Amino acid sequence: MIAVAELNIAKKSRKFNDFDYYEHNYADYFLLPFRFISLNEEKEVLVNEVGDFLIVSKGTAERIILKQLNSSDEELYADLIANFFISKERIPVLIDVIATRYRTKKSFLDHFTALHIFVISLRCEHTCHYCQVSRVSEDKSAFDMSRSHIDKGIALMMQSPNPHVTMEFQGGEALLAFENIKYAVIQAKEIAVRFDKEITFVICTNLAPVTLEMLAFCKEHEILISTSLDGPEFIHNKNRHKKGNDSYQLARRGIDLTREVLGEDGVSALLTTSTLSLDYPNEIVDEYYNLNFGSIFLRPISPFGFATKNAKKNKYNTERFLEFYKKGLDRIIEYNLNGRSFREDYATILLKKILTPFPVGYVDLQSPAGMINNVIVFNYDGKIYASDEARMLAEMKDFTFQLGNLDTSSYNDIFYSDKAIAITEAGINESLPGCSDCAFQSYCGADPVLCHSTQGDMYGHRPTNVFCQKNMAIIKHLFELMDSDPRILKVFNNWVRGN
Numbered sequence: 001m002i003a004v005a006e007l008n009i010a011k012k013s014r015k016f017n018d019f020d021y022y023e024h025n026y027a028d029y030f031l032l033p034f035r036f037i038s039l040n041e042e043k044e045v046l047v048n049e050v051g052d053f054l055i056v057s058k059g060t061a062e063r064i065i066l067k068q069l070n071s072s073d074e075e076l077y078a079d080l081i082a083n084f085f086i087s088k089e090r091i092p093v094l095i096d097v098i099a100t101r102y103r104t105k106k107s108f109l110d111h112f113t114a115l116h117i118f119v120i121s122l123r124c125e126h127t128c129h130y131c132q133v134s135r136v137s138e139d140k141s142a143f144d145m146s147r148s149h150i151d152k153g154i155a156l157m158m159q160s161p162n163p164h165v166t167m168e169f170q171g172g173e174a175l176l177a178f179e180n181i182k183y184a185v186i187q188a189k190e191i192a193v194r195f196d197k198e199i200t201f202v203i204c205t206n207l208a209p210v211t212l213e214m215l216a217f218c219k220e221h222e223i224l225i226s227t228s229l230d231g232p233e234f235i236h237n238k239n240r241h242k243k244g245n246d247s248y249q250l251a252r253r254g255i256d257l258t259r260e261v262l263g264e265d266g267v268s269a270l271l272t273t274s275t276l277s278l279d280y281p282n283e284i285v286d287e288y289y290n291l292n293f294g295s296i297f298l299r300p301i302s303p304f305g306f307a308t309k310n311a312k313k314n315k316y317n318t319e320r321f322l323e324f325y326k327k328g329l330d331r332i333i334e335y336n337l338n339g340r341s342f343r344e345d346y347a348t349i350l351l352k353k354i355l356t357p358f359p360v361g362y363v364d365l366q367s368p369a370g371m372i373n374n375v376i377v378f379n380y381d382g383k384i385y386a387s388d389e390a391r392m393l394a395e396m397k398d399f400t401f402q403l404g405n406l407d408t409s410s411y412n413d414i415f416y417s418d419k420a421i422a423i424t425e426a427g428i429n430e431s432l433p434g435c436s437d438c439a440f441q442s443y444c445g446a447d448p449v450l451c452h453s454t455q456g457d458m459y460g461h462r463p464t465n466v467f468c469q470k471n472m473a474i475i476k477h478l479f480e481l482m483d484s485d486p487r488i489l490k491v492f493n494n495w496v497r498g499n
C-alpha cells in the first residue's frame with residue numbers, strides 16, 4: 001500500500017498522539033468526503049478532498065463505507081485517520097488543517113489572470129498543415145496587431161490584480177513583427193513601474209527568422225523563447241511545411257543561437273503530435289533528450305478546429321494517442337532510471353497535484369478552468385478571447401468564446417460579463433456531472449471550449465469526452481507505475497521537486 005505519508009511529504013502540523021488515541025472500536029468512526037476508483041484487477045485508489053491518496057486492495061472502499069474494518073486493518077485504519085479519510089469525531093479536530101490545505105490547492109485563484117497572450121501578427125513564412133492562423137501575406141496592416149491595440153492590451157494587463165503577469169507574444173510567426181514586440185516590451189516595462197508589477201516576457205516562435213540582434217534585445221529584457229520542435233528532421237519537416245523544406249535545420253540553428261546568447265534555459269520547445277508522430281514515440285523522445293532539453297511535453301493535437309480539417313494528417317483517436325504517450329513515457333522513465341533526469345511535462349504537472357500539497361498553474365488542468373481567470377488572449381485584430389483554443393475556434397467563425405474588443409470593452413465588460421460567468425460555471429469540475437464524483441477530480445480540470453466544440457455544449461458529456469478519456473487513462477497509468485516499482489516513484493518524486 002502506498003500512503004501519502006510514505007511519500008516523504010512533510011506534514012508539519014502533525015503531532016504524536018497519546019496511547020489512548022489508538023484505543024478504539026474499529027467500526028466507531030465517521031466518514032470524511034473521499035472518492036475511489038478501480039485501478040486494476042487487484043487494486044483501487046482512494047482520494048480525499050485535498051488530493052491525498054491511498055492505493056489499497058480491491059473491496060477496501062466498500063469495507064470502509066460499510067464500517068467493516070477490524071483488528072487486522074490496524075495499519076489501514078491509522079492511514080485513514082492520518083490522511084483525513086475517516087475521523088473519530090463527527091467534525092475532525094484538525095478540520096482547519098484540511099481547510100488550509102484546500103485553500104492552498106486552490107491558491108492559483110488568489111491573484112486572478114496572469115498570462116496575457118498578445119497575438120502580435122498572423123503572418124507566417126510556414127504553412128504547417130495543422131495551423132489555422134498562418135497568413136503568408138506581407139500585408140502588415142491587415143495581419144499585424146496595431147500599436148493602438150498593443151497599448152490597450154497593456155492597459156488591461158496592468159488592471160489585473162495579479163502582481164506578477166506574463167506577456168506572451170504569439171503568431172503566426174511572432175518574430176516577423178519584431179519591431180512591434182520591441183515597442184510592446186519597452187512600453188509594458190515602463191508602465192509596469194507605475195503599477196508595481198513584475199512581468200515575465202515570452203516569445204513563441206519557430207525561430208526561422210531569428211537574428212543575433214533580436215536575441216541581444218531578448219537578453220537585455222530577459223525575454224524567454226518558446227519554440228516548436230516536432231521531433232527528428234523527417235517528422236518535423238513533414239509537419240511544418242516551408243518553402244525549401246528546411247524548417248528543421250532552421251529550428252536547430254535557432255535553438256543553438258538562442259542558447260549561445262540566452263543560456264541553456266533561455267529556450268524551451270513544444271511538440272505538436274500529428275498522425276505521423278504517433279508511430280515514432282521513441283525517436284521523438286530521443287530527439288529532445290539528445291538536444292539536452294530537460295523535458296518534453298507529449299501532448300495531443302487539438303481534437304477540433306482547423307487542425308482536424310486535414311483529417312488524414314491530424315485526426316486520430318484518443319486510444320492511439322494514449323498508446324503513443326505510454327510508449328514515450330516508458331522511454332523517458334528508462335532514461336531516468338539510467339541516471340539522467342529528464343521529465344515528461346504533462347505527467348509532472350499531474351504528479352505535482354498528486355504528490356504535493358501545492359497548487360499548479362497549468363491552465364488546462366485547473367478547476368475553475370484556467371481560461372479567463374488565468375489566461376486571456378488579445379488577438380491581432382483587437383478581439384479578446386477566453387483562451388488560445390477559443391481564438392482558434394474563432395478562426396473557424398465560431399465566436400462563442402469572444403469576450404470583447406480592445407477598442408470598446410472595459411475590464412469589467414471582459415472579465416465579469418454574463419458570458420465570462422457562464423464560461424467559468426461550465427469549467428468547475430466539482431459541479432460537472434461525472435466529474436463531481438470522480439476520484440481524480442482534484443488532479444483534473446475542465447475544458448469548456450473542447451466540450452463546446454466536440455460535444456455541442458460547454459458542459460460536455462464525460463463518458464464520451466476525449467478530455468476525460470485522456471486524463472482518466474493517464475492518471476490511472478501514473479498510479480499504476482508508482483505502485484509497480486518504487487524506483488519509478490522515486491523518479492516521479494524527483495520530477496515534482498525539481499520544478
Ligand code: SF4
Binds near residue numbers: 429434438440444445
Ligand atoms: S474529466 Fe474525467 S477524469 Fe477528469 S475529473 Fe472529470 S470525470 Fe474525472
